Amino acid sequence: MALQIPPNCDLTLGLVCVEKSTPGTTTWQLRVDERFTNPAGVMQGGLLSAALDSAMGASAVSAQRGRKVFVANTEMKVSFIRPATVGTLLRVVATVLKAGRVICFVEAKAHDEGGALLATASSTYLVKER
Helix, strand or coil, X not given: CCCCCCXXXXXXXXXXXXXXXXXXXXXXXXXXXXXXECCCCEECHHHHHHXXXXXXXXXXXXXXXXXXXXXXXXXXXXXECCCCECCCEEEEEEEEEEECCCEEEEEEEEECCCCCEEEEEEEEEEEEEX
């Protein structure tokens, strides 16, 4: 098996995959850092969206069961439920709802370490052969 190197966007966010044994589902963690806050002192929504997108994209690829593909996000909706504050350990779970050969529908949820729901996302990915 080849060494998998995380993409720069995941490294920048400190996003780490902690579970990927089930095709179509991945679980990630990241700790909210001061660098990610907006003027209100909570995690900026675009950065939380980026974490949700990375998790969903990885799940979309894993659902292709060995096909060598890349995926491109064609649309995404995010709902922010509660703020993510500095020091919070976020857990993001992304699950494929339907994996087609060309289009993949995915959802994700971000929780804090206490289990409180912070954000949800849904997205459609275009699947292309590598």
